[in-house]
Amino acid sequence: EAGVVQSPRYKIIEKKQPxxxxxxxxxxxxxxxxxxxxxxQGPELLIRYENEEAVDDSQLPKDRFSAERLKGVDSTLKxxxxxxxxxxVYLCASSSDRDEQYFGPGTRLTVT
Amino acid sequence: xxxxxxSPPDLILQEGANSTLRCNFSDSVNNLQxxxxxxxGQLINLFYIPSGTKQNGRLSATTVxxxxxxxxxxxxxxxxxxxxxxxxxxxxTSGSRLTFGEGxxxxxxx
Numbered sequence: 001e002a003g004v005v006q007s008p009r010y011k012i013i014e015k016k017q018p019x020x021x022x023x024x025x026x027x028x029x030x031x032x033x034x035x036x037x038x039x040x041q042g043p044e045l046l047i048r049y050e051n052e053e054a055v056d057d058s059q060l061p062k063d064r065f066s067a068e069r070l071k072g073v074d075s076t077l078k079x080x081x082x083x084x085x086x087x088x089v090y091l092c093a094s095s096s097d098r099d100e101q102y103f104g105p106g107t108r109l110t111v112t
Numbered sequence: 113x114x115x116x117x118x119s120p121p122d123l124i125l126q127e128g129a130n131s132t133l134r135c136n137f138s139d140s141v142n143n144l145q146x147x148x149x150x151x152x153g154q155l156i157n158l159f160y161i162p163s164g165t166k167q168n169g170r171l172s173a174t175t176v177x178x179x180x181x182x183x184x185x186x187x188x189x190x191x192x193x194x195x196x197x198x199x200x201x202x203x204x205t206s207g208s209r210l211t212f213g214e215g216x217x218x219x220x221x222x
Contacts, residue, residue, distance in 0.1 A: 031208060042198050042212025043155075056207055089153060098208035100145060100160035106153050 001026065004104035006092050012110045018080035021107045025073065025094030032069055033093040033101065034077050043091055049075065082111045114139045114203050118213035125189050125220050133184040133216045135199030142204040144175050146184050149196040149215070158184070158197075189220045 005024040013019050025032050030051050035043035046065070048056040051072040060067065064083070069075040079086055089106040115138040125131055137144070146158040159166050159173040161182065166173055170189075175182040186193055196217050200210040 033208075033210075035210075042200070042215055043210075044212070045209045048207060048209060056209055091155070095208060098143065098202075100143075100157065101208070101210060102157060103147075103155040108153070 004092055004094055004102055006090075006104040006107055008107055009105060010108050010110075012112065013082055015084055015111050016081040018078065019082050019109065020076055020078045021090050021092075021109075023075045023077070023092030023104060025075075025092070026102055029094035029096050029102075030072065031095045031097060032075050033095075034067060034075070035091040035093060035103075037089040037091055037106070039088070046077070079109075082109075084111050087111045113206060113209075114141065114201055114211050116199055116201050116211050116213040118197075118199050118216050120216060121214065122217045123219070125218070127189060127191060127220055127222050129189050129220075130185070130187045131189060131218070133186070133197055133199075133218075135182040135184070135201075135213055137180050137182075137199075137201045139180070139203055141177065141201040143202040143208060143210065144182055145200050145210065146173055146182070147198045147200065148193075149198060151195060155198070186218075189218075191220050191222055194218055194220050 032049045034046040037043040049069045067077045091106045092104045093101045095101045117136045147155045161175045163177045170187045172185045196215040200212040
């Protein structure tokens with residue numbers, strides 16, 4: 001069974017540029033999560049989807065971050081414009097309902 | 113929200129030694145997971161253990177939900193066990209938002 005797929009794995013952009021990350025969850029998992037991991041810390045939730053609906057986005061900085069999960073499968077997380085402080089690893093995870101979460105390999109973003 | 117504390121923050125072992133990692137959480141949980149983050153950053157699922165005891169090879173875990181702690185045991189450690197071990201928990205009232213601890217950095221020397 002394929003795991004959570006994320007792309008790109010690495011991204012380097014200049015500040016003020018836009019960037020997008022893509023996630024394909026494990027087949028059959030209806031719940032999808034985006035987490036942010038800063039260096040030396042544990043991941044923190046940005047947004048959680050149950051099917052197509054964003055049910056927990058209280059930690060998402062909505063002035064510059066946006067996300068979508070069309071058709072309840074793949075998801076895209078966007079930052080526009082990026083700031084230096086956005087440099088981090090962006091992790092996608094999925095689960096069946098509220099059960100065990102499985103994480104993708106992450107996208108390492110560097111903003112210069 | 114829930115608070116998750118892990119100890120020790122750093123641990124250095126010789127190959128073959130045993131170790132115990134601890135995770136304390138501040139409230140009743142409906143989900144508790146242990147992860148190993150390898151040097152490439154991948155979070156690998158070790159245990160899904162909101163309560164009880166589980167074993168998988170050289171690893172085992174115990175969660176005592178009533179006392180709000182979980183333990184991860186590593187026996188006969190190997191150099192490939194090196195990395196960061198995270199405990200993460202979620203509350204029934206917070207949906208399935210996982211709150212992670214700060215992690216334990218484990219180094220196993222040959």
